[in-house]
Amino acid sequence: MDDAITDRKRALYEEVADTYAEWLPDTSFEAGIDLALIRDLVEQFAAQAPDGRVEVLDAGCGTGRLIPYLRSLGDGVVPTGADLSPAMLAHARAAHPGVEFVAADLAALPFADGRFDGVVAWYSIIHTPPHALPRVFGELRRVLRPGGLLLLAYQAGVGERVRAGAYGHQVELLAFLHHTPYVQAALEAAGLAVELTLDRAPRDSRAQERQPQGFVLARRRD
Structure with missing residues (x-):
């Protein structure tokens, strides 16, 4: 990825x-249909695994806010998180002890080939x-096992969006x-x-969505 953008x-x-x-x-900001897509990904593999174990990578996990939802989908769900920001990962580790979190760029993940049943990149490709x-996408495919599923979420459209004062700080997103x-x-x-593929209209809610929201589910083929 472009070094300047990554930095x-x-x-x-x-x-x-x-x-x-x-x-x-x-x-709590997610729409029900959004969460249903994650649930479907997990359930497809939980039904096949003899012990119900499903390895899921939260790629671009941030502070780990998806982890409780992933864990709620079954005792056999084993989430792992990866994110570029050490400060975000510090929050994730404090909030979710026992979960593996690693610092990594999406384009260079430190995981073995075919490790995960599923990868969820939840608004992590927006940058x-x-x-x-x-x-x-090539790297996310690499860490999926054959037949594994990748779920993407992003703001749908064309062009760039710059948000001044992001999260109450003097920074531009x-x-x-x-x-x-x-x-x-x-x-x-x-x-x-x-x-x-699914593009849904923005919701007029506390989520403050301004663009359509895009979702794509794809399977690793070999």
Whole structure:
């Protein structure tokens, strides 16, 4: 990924980590249909595993706000988190002892090939420019086992979004909108077969969504 963009992203979340953890402690901002997509990913593998064990990577986990929801989906769900920001990971480790969290870029994950049944990249590609998506998708595919599932969530559209004063700090948040047909094509080129795409309208709620929200579920093919 572009070094300048990566450095800017890391610096942003190092600055806002404490406020982010306070403002977004869990998945209460998510719509029910959004969470149902995560549940479906887990349930597909839980039904197949003799012991119900499902290894899920929360790629771009931030403060770990998805971890309680993942754990609620079954005793056999084993979540692992990866994030670029050490400050965000410090919150994740404090809130979720016993869960493995590692510092890593999405384009260079320190995990063995085929380790995970599922990868959830929940709004973590919003800081990835469209031209860099193929590299990220290739890496997410690599850590999936054959037949494993990748679930993406992002703001759908074209162009960039700059938010001044992000999370109450004197910083600018640069985010990239992603055009779902382009996301789908990049996934297919990376060796992932798209099984579901969904763009839903923004909700007029405390989530303060301003763009359509995009979701794609894709399976590693071999």
